[in-house]
Amino acid sequence: xxxxxxxxxxxxxxxxxxxxxxxxxxxxxxxxxxxxxxxxxxxxxxxxxxxxxxxxxxxxxxxxxxxxxxxxxxxxxxxxxxxxxxxxxxxxxxxxxxxxxxxxxxxxxxxxx
Amino acid sequence: xxxxxxxxxxxxxxxxxxxxxxxxxxxxxxxxxxxxxxxxxxxxxxxxxxxxxxxxxxxxxxxxxxxxxxxxxxxxxxxxxxxxxxxxxxxxxxxxxxxxxxxxxxxxxxxx
Numbered sequence: 001x002x003x004x005x006x007x008x009x010x011x012x013x014x015x016x017x018x019x020x021x022x023x024x025x026x027x028x029x030x031x032x033x034x035x036x037x038x039x040x041x042x043x044x045x046x047x048x049x050x051x052x053x054x055x056x057x058x059x060x061x062x063x064x065x066x067x068x069x070x071x072x073x074x075x076x077x078x079x080x081x082x083x084x085x086x087x088x089x090x091x092x093x094x095x096x097x098x099x100x101x102x103x104x105x106x107x108x109x110x111x112x113x
Numbered sequence: 114x115x116x117x118x119x120x121x122x123x124x125x126x127x128x129x130x131x132x133x134x135x136x137x138x139x140x141x142x143x144x145x146x147x148x149x150x151x152x153x154x155x156x157x158x159x160x161x162x163x164x165x166x167x168x169x170x171x172x173x174x175x176x177x178x179x180x181x182x183x184x185x186x187x188x189x190x191x192x193x194x195x196x197x198x199x200x201x202x203x204x205x206x207x208x209x210x211x212x213x214x215x216x217x218x219x220x221x222x223x224x225x
Contacts, residue, residue, distance in 0.1 A: 004156075006156070032210050034212075034213075042217075043200070043215045043216060043217050043218055044157070044200075044215045045215075046212065046213075046215075049207075049210055049212070051210070091154065093156050093157070095156075095157075095213075097210075097211065100162070101159055101162070102147075102159070102213060103159070104149075104156035104157045104158070104159075105156050106155055106156045107154065107155060107156045109154065
């Protein structure tokens with residue numbers, strides 16, 4: 001199947017700093033990518049839908065100024081967690097959509113200390 | 114809100130068939146049922162999907178009831194590496210995109 005690469009796989013940062021997570025579709029062009037957050041022992045929660053060349057659509061309760069999403073090309077979307085706080089510590093996962101299937105990155109474990 | 118309900122956990126003996134049920138009684142006619150699994154601290158892995166007909170691939174079989182209100186994922190010969198959380202998901206159209214509506218999943222434990 002297609003490959004979606006997410007980087008970094010884990011990151012530790014200090015409170016107040018910003019962290020950028022990259023999501024790349026390696027062998028297909030993804031017009032649409034999705035960003036999820038997952039807390040321990042919980043299911044995936046959709047944060048936003050990212051469409052190439054346009055502004056992301058955020059789910060209710062997700063702060064767009066805190067979670068900046070850029071989808072400048074058909075193979076790359078980035079999520080920047082700005083002014084991170086300990087409560088932002090979570091597992092962040094991206095996915096890229098083909099016509100029939102969503103392919104997921106391996107996830108990024110963010111720990112804010 | 115999730116459109117699927119699954120048992121929170123199940124056990125299965127290694128080498129036996131694992132049958133994972135899912136209810137999706139509010140599914141609409143053009144919405145697909147997808148199954149993914151997630152091994153601890155990894156991204157979800159696609160297993161199979163279907164609309165009305167039963168489906169089979171190298172990983173699993175998907176049995177969908179005629180009224181489409183429920184389905185069963187079958188792993189024919191479970192191995193220890195099949196221990197994971199299995200998510201039954203409905204894929205819905207949202208404007209010009211599709212979204213996967215995630216439920217709580219079933220934690221499947223394969224026992225030796």
